[in-house]
Amino acid sequence: MRVAVIGASGRMGKNLITAINDANGVFLGAAILKPGSSLIGADAGEIAGVGKLGVAAVASLADCVDDFDVLIDFTTPTLTLENAAFCAKHQKAIVVGTTGLNDAEKAKLNEAAKRSPIVFAPNMSVGVNLTLKLLATAAQILGDDYDVEIVEAHHRHKVDSPSGTALRMGEVVAEALGRNLKECAVYGREGQTGARTQKEIGFETIRAGDVVGEHSVWFATEGERIEIVHKASSRMTFAKGAVRAASWLEGKSAGMYDMQDVLNLK
Ligand SMILES: NC(=O)C1=CN([C@@H]2O[C@H](COP(=O)(O)OP(=O)(O)OC[C@H]3O[C@@H](n4cnc5c(N)ncnc54)[C@H](OP(=O)(O)O)[C@@H]3O)[C@@H](O)[C@H]2O)C=CC1
Numbered sequence: 001m002r003v004a005v006i007g008a009s010g011r012m013g014k015n016l017i018t019a020i021n022d023a024n025g026v027f028l029g030a031a032i033l034k035p036g037s038s039l040i041g042a043d044a045g046e047i048a049g050v051g052k053l054g055v056a057a058v059a060s061l062a063d064c065v066d067d068f069d070v071l072i073d074f075t076t077p078t079l080t081l082e083n084a085a086f087c088a089k090h091q092k093a094i095v096v097g098t099t100g101l102n103d104a105e106k107a108k109l110n111e112a113a114k115r116s117p118i119v120f121a122p123n124m125s126v127g128v129n130l131t132l133k134l135l136a137t138a139a140q141i142l143g144d145d146y147d148v149e150i151v152e153a154h155h156r157h158k159v160d161s162p163s164g165t166a167l168r169m170g171e172v173v174a175e176a177l178g179r180n181l182k183e184c185a186v187y188g189r190e191g192q193t194g195a196r197t198q199k200e201i202g203f204e205t206i207r208a209g210d211v212v213g214e215h216s217v218w219f220a221t222e223g224e225r226i227e228i229v230h231k232a233s234s235r236m237t238f239a240k241g242a243v244r245a246a247s248w249l250e251g252k253s254a255g256m257y258d259m260q261d262v263l264n265l266k
């Protein structure tokens, strides 16, 4: 399977090229950079630091449309939507790791998934996807007596908050408790907020230094507290998951899938 990486010189882009190079059964078909990048024409393997791979970086998907079967996209919401529309038009599968899409943008991605298969997940690591299962179980057992708070920390460059993973964790817990996250989420308290309400789910965000990604979900009541914690120490965990998703997409029909589908966790 030939895989293309867009945003190839980004934090995830370089890890994705490395993960594709390490994997069996997939190889790098194309690498796409922002138009105007000084790296256009450079070897994608050298951009990623894995040595020459014989794939010169290009400035658009149109420049490499015949060179890939599946695109991996960890970029920005606006660009991801353009890429998904391109893939739908050209019958290519796409793995989307981009976070920070609003509801309207997610609806557009769902439209594209009617024409070609998409794996879309805010976190591609096996550990986080297992954690989502643990959270649903914990919430079902603990019920409304336990206050739920979600704390996440990421590097100083991250542009969206809370993280896509934290929001997905909130959705999973809310669903297990029979709540709608849109109605019960509270983001970053400040000032005279009043006492906590029983059914709110709180989100706290830390942005600092080079933190790869940490998520901690608290279930706290009088007398005890459970914390379910996931800490990523390398972006390769996300990249390997995305490459696994790309392989899994081979032969799939159009539709919207997530990492729970890829990992058979549903
Ligand atoms: N689902 C998951 O498991 C994970 C998701 N993410 C998400 O992935 C996204 C990217 O994160 P990260 O890699 O840290 O961010 P980066 O900013 O490092 O990477 C984004 C890349 O996209 C490039 N880009 C921007 N515009 C274009 C364009 N028009 N054409 C081609 N490339 C373009 C940028 O280029 P330039 O630098 O030149 O602007 C940059 O290299 C975020 O939404 C993040 O939250 C991150 C990790 C894991």
Ligand SMILES: O=C(O)C1=N[C@H](C(=O)O)C[C@H](O)C1
Pocket (backbone or CB within 6 Å): 099, 122, 123, 154, 158, 162, 163, 164, 165, 166, 212, 213, 214
């Ligand atoms: O921007 C990041 O770095 C990450 N983003 C994802 C998110 O928003 O959940 C996943 C991971 O935690 C790293």
